Amino acid sequence: MTTTRPVDGAIGDVQHGARLGVLDIGSNTVHLLIVDVRLGGRPVPQRSHKLTLRLMRYLQDDGAISDEGVAALLSAIGECTAIARSERLDDFVVMATSALREAANGEEVVARIEAEAEVTLDILSGDDEARLTFLAVRRWFGWSAGRILLLDIGGGSLEIASGDNEEPDIALSVPLGAGRSTVGFFHADPPSAADQRALRIYAKAVLDDAVAQVKPFGRPDHVIGSSKTIRSLARLAGNALPGVGDGDRAVLTRAQLDDWVPRLARMDASSRAALPGITPDRTFQIVAGGIVLSQAMRAFGVKELDVSPWALREGRLLQMLDRV
Numbered sequence: 001m002t003t004t005r006p007v008d009g010a011i012g013d014v015q016h017g018a019r020l021g022v023l024d025i026g027s028n029t030v031h032l033l034i035v036d037v038r039l040g041g042r043p044v045p046q047r048s049h050k051l052t053l054r055l056m057r058y059l060q061d062d063g064a065i066s067d068e069g070v071a072a073l074l075s076a077i078g079e080c081t082a083i084a085r086s087e088r089l090d091d092f093v094v095m096a097t098s099a100l101r102e103a104a105n106g107e108e109v110v111a112r113i114e115a116e117a118e119v120t121l122d123i124l125s126g127d128d129e130a131r132l133t134f135l136a137v138r139r140w141f142g143w144s145a146g147r148i149l150l151l152d153i154g155g156g157s158l159e160i161a162s163g164d165n166e167e168p169d170i171a172l173s174v175p176l177g178a179g180r181s182t183v184g185f186f187h188a189d190p191p192s193a194a195d196q197r198a199l200r201i202y203a204k205a206v207l208d209d210a211v212a213q214v215k216p217f218g219r220p221d222h223v224i225g226s227s228k229t230i231r232s233l234a235r236l237a238g239n240a241l242p243g244v245g246d247g248d249r250a251v252l253t254r255a256q257l258d259d260w261v262p263r264l265a266r267m268d269a270s271s272r273a274a275l276p277g278i279t280p281d282r283t284f285q286i287v288a289g290g291i292v293l294s295q296a297m298r299a300f301g302v303k304e305l306d307v308s309p310w311a312l313r314e315g316r317l318l319q320m321l322d323r324v
Helices: 067-086 098-102 106-117 126-141 178-185 193-217 228-237 254-265 286-299 312-322
Strands: 018-025 029-037 044-052 091-096 121-123 148-153 158-163 170-174 222-226 240-242 248-253 304-307
Touching (some): 018 067, 018 312, 029 067, 029 312, 091 312, 098 106, 126 158, 126 222, 126 312, 148 286, 158 193, 158 286, 193 286, 222 228, 228 254, 228 286, 228 304
Parallel strands (some): 018 091, 091 121, 148 222
Antiparallel strands (some): 018 029, 158 170, 240 248
Protein backbone atom coordinates (compact mmCIF):
# COMPACT_ATOMS: atom_id res chain seq x y z
CA MET A 1 0.00 0.00 0.00
CA THR A 2 1.21 3.53 -0.70
CA THR A 3 0.95 6.82 1.12
CA THR A 4 1.51 10.40 0.18
CA ARG A 5 2.87 12.99 2.57
CA PRO A 6 1.90 16.66 2.14
CA VAL A 7 4.94 17.75 4.16
CA ASP A 8 8.58 16.79 3.91
CA GLY A 9 10.18 14.23 6.18
CA ALA A 10 9.25 10.99 7.85
CA ILE A 11 6.46 10.48 10.29
CA GLY A 12 7.02 12.27 13.60
CA ASP A 13 8.10 10.87 16.94
CA VAL A 14 4.88 9.08 17.88
CA GLN A 15 6.07 8.64 21.45
CA HIS A 16 5.48 12.39 21.84
CA GLY A 17 2.68 12.67 19.31
CA ALA A 18 2.03 12.90 15.59
CA ARG A 19 -0.85 14.01 13.41
CA LEU A 20 -2.13 11.59 10.76
CA GLY A 21 -4.79 11.94 8.11
CA VAL A 22 -6.76 9.56 5.91
CA LEU A 23 -8.98 10.52 3.00
CA ASP A 24 -11.53 7.82 2.19
CA ILE A 25 -13.00 8.00 -1.32
CA GLY A 26 -16.04 5.80 -0.90
CA SER A 27 -19.13 4.98 -2.90
CA ASN A 28 -21.26 7.42 -0.93
CA THR A 29 -18.93 10.04 0.53
CA VAL A 30 -15.48 11.56 0.33
CA HIS A 31 -14.41 11.75 3.96
CA LEU A 32 -11.27 13.25 5.48
CA LEU A 33 -10.37 12.23 9.05
CA ILE A 34 -7.45 13.76 10.93
CA VAL A 35 -6.28 12.35 14.27
CA ASP A 36 -3.54 12.89 16.81
CA VAL A 37 -1.68 9.76 17.89
CA ARG A 38 1.05 8.79 20.31
CA LEU A 39 2.68 5.49 21.14
CA GLY A 40 0.34 3.36 23.24
CA GLY A 41 -2.55 5.81 22.96
CA ARG A 42 -5.81 5.72 21.07
CA PRO A 43 -6.23 7.96 17.99
CA VAL A 44 -7.87 11.23 19.04
CA PRO A 45 -9.99 12.81 16.26
CA GLN A 46 -9.08 16.44 15.58
CA ARG A 47 -10.95 17.19 12.37
CA SER A 48 -13.49 15.53 10.11
CA HIS A 49 -14.63 16.84 6.75
CA LYS A 50 -17.19 14.89 4.73
CA LEU A 51 -18.78 15.54 1.35
CA THR A 52 -21.72 13.48 0.10
CA LEU A 53 -21.12 12.32 -3.45
CA ARG A 54 -23.18 9.14 -4.03
CA LEU A 55 -20.85 8.06 -6.81
CA MET A 56 -23.19 5.22 -7.84
CA ARG A 57 -25.63 7.74 -9.34
CA TYR A 58 -22.92 8.81 -11.80
CA LEU A 59 -22.36 5.33 -13.20
CA GLN A 60 -23.36 4.99 -16.86
CA ASP A 61 -24.84 1.92 -18.51
CA ASP A 62 -21.37 0.68 -19.46
CA GLY A 63 -20.18 0.93 -15.84
CA ALA A 64 -18.06 4.04 -16.39
CA ILE A 65 -18.23 7.12 -14.19
CA SER A 66 -19.72 10.02 -16.17
CA ASP A 67 -17.83 13.26 -16.86
CA GLU A 68 -20.11 15.00 -14.36
CA GLY A 69 -19.23 12.39 -11.75
CA VAL A 70 -15.49 12.74 -12.39
CA ALA A 71 -15.76 16.51 -12.04
CA ALA A 72 -17.65 16.18 -8.75
CA LEU A 73 -15.12 13.65 -7.49
CA LEU A 74 -12.14 15.85 -8.37
CA SER A 75 -13.76 18.85 -6.70
CA ALA A 76 -14.43 16.93 -3.48
CA ILE A 77 -10.93 15.44 -3.36
CA GLY A 78 -9.37 18.83 -4.05
CA GLU A 79 -11.30 20.40 -1.19
CA CYS A 80 -10.25 17.68 1.24
CA THR A 81 -6.58 17.57 0.21
CA ALA A 82 -6.36 21.35 0.61
CA ILE A 83 -7.54 20.97 4.20
CA ALA A 84 -5.09 18.13 4.80
CA ARG A 85 -2.16 20.18 3.54
CA SER A 86 -3.16 23.10 5.73
CA GLU A 87 -2.95 20.83 8.78
CA ARG A 88 0.76 20.01 8.26
CA LEU A 89 0.25 16.29 8.71
CA ASP A 90 3.06 13.92 9.59
CA ASP A 91 1.54 11.28 7.32
CA PHE A 92 -1.43 11.26 4.96
CA VAL A 93 -3.01 8.50 2.90
CA VAL A 94 -5.70 8.73 0.23
CA MET A 95 -7.59 5.49 -0.29
CA ALA A 96 -10.35 4.46 -2.66
CA THR A 97 -12.82 1.60 -2.37
CA SER A 98 -15.23 -0.35 -4.57
CA ALA A 99 -16.95 2.32 -6.69
CA LEU A 100 -13.71 3.67 -8.10
CA ARG A 101 -11.99 0.29 -8.13
CA GLU A 102 -14.70 -1.35 -10.23
CA ALA A 103 -15.66 1.47 -12.60
CA ALA A 104 -15.08 0.71 -16.27
CA ASN A 105 -12.94 3.85 -16.58
CA GLY A 106 -11.45 3.47 -13.11
CA GLU A 107 -7.81 3.47 -14.24
CA GLU A 108 -8.33 6.66 -16.23
CA VAL A 109 -10.10 8.38 -13.32
CA VAL A 110 -7.37 7.31 -10.87
CA ALA A 111 -4.72 8.78 -13.19
CA ARG A 112 -6.58 12.10 -13.36
CA ILE A 113 -7.02 12.24 -9.58
CA GLU A 114 -3.33 11.54 -8.97
CA ALA A 115 -2.23 14.13 -11.53
CA GLU A 116 -4.63 16.93 -10.61
CA ALA A 117 -4.74 16.46 -6.83
CA GLU A 118 -1.03 15.54 -6.64
CA VAL A 119 -1.63 12.48 -4.49
CA THR A 120 -1.00 8.77 -4.74
CA LEU A 121 -4.13 6.64 -4.42
CA ASP A 122 -4.18 3.53 -2.29
CA ILE A 123 -6.70 1.35 -4.15
CA LEU A 124 -8.08 -1.15 -1.65
CA SER A 125 -9.37 -4.54 -2.68
CA GLY A 126 -12.60 -5.73 -1.09
CA ASP A 127 -10.61 -8.12 1.09
CA ASP A 128 -8.36 -5.24 2.19
CA GLU A 129 -11.45 -3.27 3.24
CA ALA A 130 -12.71 -6.21 5.29
CA ARG A 131 -9.33 -6.78 6.98
CA LEU A 132 -8.77 -3.13 7.89
CA THR A 133 -12.29 -2.77 9.25
CA PHE A 134 -11.82 -5.98 11.24
CA LEU A 135 -8.62 -4.54 12.76
CA ALA A 136 -10.50 -1.41 13.86
CA VAL A 137 -13.34 -3.44 15.36
CA ARG A 138 -10.95 -5.76 17.19
CA ARG A 139 -9.08 -2.81 18.73
CA TRP A 140 -12.34 -1.18 19.77
CA PHE A 141 -13.91 -4.24 21.41
CA GLY A 142 -10.68 -5.88 22.58
CA TRP A 143 -9.60 -9.48 23.08
CA SER A 144 -12.48 -10.26 25.44
CA ALA A 145 -14.82 -10.22 22.41
CA GLY A 146 -13.40 -13.63 21.41
CA ARG A 147 -14.13 -14.76 17.88
CA ILE A 148 -15.70 -11.84 16.01
CA LEU A 149 -18.00 -11.97 13.01
CA LEU A 150 -17.94 -8.58 11.28
CA LEU A 151 -20.62 -7.24 8.94
CA ASP A 152 -19.86 -3.88 7.31
CA ILE A 153 -22.22 -2.35 4.76
CA GLY A 154 -20.64 0.27 2.53
CA GLY A 155 -22.08 2.01 -0.49
CA GLY A 156 -20.75 -0.49 -3.02
CA SER A 157 -20.10 -3.68 -1.08
CA LEU A 158 -20.75 -5.70 2.05
CA GLU A 159 -17.61 -6.76 3.89
CA ILE A 160 -17.61 -9.91 6.01
CA ALA A 161 -14.75 -11.11 8.22
CA SER A 162 -14.32 -13.62 11.01
CA GLY A 163 -11.50 -14.42 13.40
CA ASP A 164 -10.19 -14.40 16.95
CA ASN A 165 -7.01 -12.37 16.29
CA GLU A 166 -6.35 -8.94 14.78
CA GLU A 167 -5.95 -10.53 11.36
CA PRO A 168 -9.19 -12.34 10.43
CA ASP A 169 -9.17 -16.00 9.45
CA ILE A 170 -11.34 -15.12 6.46
CA ALA A 171 -12.24 -11.80 4.82
CA LEU A 172 -14.80 -11.42 2.04
CA SER A 173 -16.35 -8.62 0.02
CA VAL A 174 -19.63 -9.17 -1.81
CA PRO A 175 -21.59 -6.81 -4.12
CA LEU A 176 -24.32 -5.92 -1.62
CA GLY A 177 -23.55 -2.31 -0.75
CA ALA A 178 -26.48 -0.06 0.15
CA GLY A 179 -25.92 2.32 -2.76
CA ARG A 180 -25.28 -0.42 -5.31
CA SER A 181 -28.39 -2.32 -4.18
CA THR A 182 -30.53 0.81 -4.37
CA VAL A 183 -29.41 1.68 -7.89
CA GLY A 184 -29.55 -1.92 -9.08
CA PHE A 185 -32.93 -2.98 -7.68
CA PHE A 186 -35.11 0.01 -6.80
CA HIS A 187 -36.87 1.77 -9.63
CA ALA A 188 -39.05 4.15 -7.63
CA ASP A 189 -39.09 6.05 -4.35
CA PRO A 190 -40.50 4.53 -2.22
CA PRO A 191 -39.47 1.13 -3.66
CA SER A 192 -42.16 -1.30 -4.75
CA ALA A 193 -42.77 -4.57 -2.92
CA ALA A 194 -41.59 -6.44 -6.01
CA ASP A 195 -38.28 -4.54 -6.08
CA GLN A 196 -37.72 -5.23 -2.39
CA ARG A 197 -38.46 -8.91 -2.90
CA ALA A 198 -36.03 -9.08 -5.84
CA LEU A 199 -33.27 -7.60 -3.66
CA ARG A 200 -33.98 -10.08 -0.87
CA ILE A 201 -33.80 -13.03 -3.29
CA TYR A 202 -30.51 -11.81 -4.77
CA ALA A 203 -29.02 -11.06 -1.35
CA LYS A 204 -29.95 -14.51 -0.06
CA ALA A 205 -28.20 -16.21 -3.00
CA VAL A 206 -25.02 -14.16 -2.52
CA LEU A 207 -25.04 -14.63 1.26
CA ASP A 208 -25.63 -18.38 1.11
CA ASP A 209 -22.30 -18.66 -0.68
CA ALA A 210 -20.60 -16.35 1.84
CA VAL A 211 -21.92 -18.38 4.79
CA ALA A 212 -20.55 -21.56 3.23
CA GLN A 213 -17.09 -19.97 3.14
CA VAL A 214 -17.19 -18.51 6.66
CA LYS A 215 -18.91 -21.35 8.54
CA PRO A 216 -15.89 -23.75 8.64
CA PHE A 217 -13.99 -21.25 10.80
CA GLY A 218 -16.37 -21.67 13.73
CA ARG A 219 -19.21 -19.89 15.46
CA PRO A 220 -18.58 -16.31 16.58
CA ASP A 221 -18.60 -15.24 20.20
CA HIS A 222 -19.48 -11.70 19.20
CA VAL A 223 -21.22 -10.30 16.11
CA ILE A 224 -20.39 -6.70 15.26
CA GLY A 225 -21.76 -4.35 12.64
CA SER A 226 -19.96 -1.25 11.40
CA SER A 227 -20.60 1.51 8.85
CA LYS A 228 -22.82 4.57 8.82
CA THR A 229 -25.78 2.57 7.48
CA ILE A 230 -25.75 0.18 10.45
CA ARG A 231 -25.18 2.98 12.96
CA SER A 232 -28.14 4.87 11.47
CA LEU A 233 -30.41 1.84 11.75
CA ALA A 234 -29.30 1.22 15.34
CA ARG A 235 -29.98 4.81 16.33
CA LEU A 236 -33.38 4.64 14.69
CA ALA A 237 -34.22 1.55 16.72
CA GLY A 238 -33.14 3.43 19.84
CA ASN A 239 -31.54 0.43 21.52
CA ALA A 240 -28.73 1.79 23.73
CA LEU A 241 -27.53 -0.26 26.69
CA PRO A 242 -25.10 0.63 29.49
CA GLY A 243 -21.52 0.11 28.34
CA VAL A 244 -18.11 0.05 29.95
CA GLY A 245 -17.15 3.48 31.28
CA ASP A 246 -19.39 6.44 30.52
CA GLY A 247 -20.36 5.36 27.00
CA ASP A 248 -23.48 3.54 25.89
CA ARG A 249 -23.42 0.23 24.08
CA ALA A 250 -25.35 0.39 20.81
CA VAL A 251 -27.11 -2.85 19.94
CA LEU A 252 -29.36 -3.73 17.00
CA THR A 253 -31.61 -6.77 17.00
CA ARG A 254 -32.97 -8.50 13.91
CA ALA A 255 -36.50 -8.15 15.30
CA GLN A 256 -36.08 -4.37 15.51
CA LEU A 257 -34.60 -4.25 12.04
CA ASP A 258 -37.43 -6.28 10.53
CA ASP A 259 -39.93 -4.01 12.26
CA TRP A 260 -38.40 -0.78 10.94
CA VAL A 261 -37.39 -1.66 7.38
CA PRO A 262 -40.97 -2.14 6.07
CA ARG A 263 -41.94 1.18 7.63
CA LEU A 264 -38.97 2.93 6.03
CA ALA A 265 -39.87 1.34 2.70
CA ARG A 266 -43.33 2.94 2.79
CA MET A 267 -41.83 6.44 3.14
CA ASP A 268 -40.17 8.51 0.46
CA ALA A 269 -36.63 9.77 0.94
CA SER A 270 -37.63 13.25 2.15
CA SER A 271 -39.85 11.75 4.86
CA ARG A 272 -37.11 9.41 6.08
CA ALA A 273 -34.84 12.40 6.72
CA ALA A 274 -37.13 13.46 9.58
CA LEU A 275 -36.44 10.25 11.51
CA PRO A 276 -33.77 10.07 14.22
CA GLY A 277 -30.49 8.68 12.97
CA ILE A 278 -31.30 8.94 9.24
CA THR A 279 -28.99 11.62 7.91
CA PRO A 280 -29.70 13.30 4.54
CA ASP A 281 -26.88 11.39 2.82
CA ARG A 282 -28.50 8.05 3.81
CA THR A 283 -32.17 8.67 3.04
CA PHE A 284 -32.08 7.13 -0.45
CA GLN A 285 -30.18 3.97 0.41
CA ILE A 286 -31.25 3.17 3.98
CA VAL A 287 -34.01 0.78 2.88
CA ALA A 288 -31.69 -1.31 0.70
CA GLY A 289 -29.07 -1.24 3.46
CA GLY A 290 -31.65 -2.46 5.96
CA ILE A 291 -32.78 -5.29 3.68
CA VAL A 292 -29.19 -6.42 3.08
CA LEU A 293 -28.39 -6.33 6.80
CA SER A 294 -31.56 -8.26 7.65
CA GLN A 295 -30.70 -10.94 5.09
CA ALA A 296 -27.10 -11.11 6.34
CA MET A 297 -28.19 -11.52 9.97
CA ARG A 298 -30.69 -14.20 8.93
CA ALA A 299 -28.14 -16.04 6.77
CA PHE A 300 -25.61 -16.19 9.61
CA GLY A 301 -28.24 -16.97 12.26
CA VAL A 302 -27.66 -13.66 14.08
CA LYS A 303 -30.37 -12.27 16.34
CA GLU A 304 -28.40 -9.33 17.74
CA LEU A 305 -25.25 -7.41 16.92
CA ASP A 306 -23.15 -4.74 18.59
CA VAL A 307 -22.48 -1.56 16.64
CA SER A 308 -18.89 -0.36 16.30
CA PRO A 309 -18.10 3.36 16.05
CA TRP A 310 -14.79 2.44 14.38
CA ALA A 311 -14.57 1.11 10.84
CA LEU A 312 -12.39 1.33 7.71
CA ARG A 313 -10.83 4.78 8.22
CA GLU A 314 -9.83 3.98 11.78
CA GLY A 315 -8.42 0.63 10.65
CA ARG A 316 -6.22 2.35 8.07
CA LEU A 317 -4.99 4.86 10.66
CA LEU A 318 -4.19 2.05 13.09
CA GLN A 319 -2.26 0.27 10.36
CA MET A 320 -0.28 3.45 9.66
CA LEU A 321 0.57 3.77 13.34
CA ASP A 322 1.49 0.09 13.68
CA ARG A 323 4.02 0.38 10.83
CA VAL A 324 5.97 3.20 12.49
